Amino acid sequence: MEAPEFRKSSYSNRNQNCVEVADLPAGAAVRDSQNREQGHLSFAIEEWRAFVDAVKGGRL
Known part of the structure; x- marks a missing residue:
């Protein structure tokens, strides 16, 4: 299995707290x-x- 290709989540903030x-x-x-x-x-x-x-529905 190949390693997953990760990208910054669009829900991450700009303060380096990234998922x-x-x-x-x-x-x-x-x-x-x-x-x-x-x-x-x-x-x-x-x-x-x-x-x-x-998340999109604001329930989290």
Whole structure:
């Protein structure tokens, strides 16, 4: 498996508090840009969609 290609999340702020996200074949991965060496969390597509919908809907 290839390493995920992370990008800065559009929901990150400008004060260097960044979350990076990568698309995976079956979902998404997220990591802290300040602590990349600590790895990432992977989410199934259904979990990721529910999270993004909650953020967009102001429920988080």
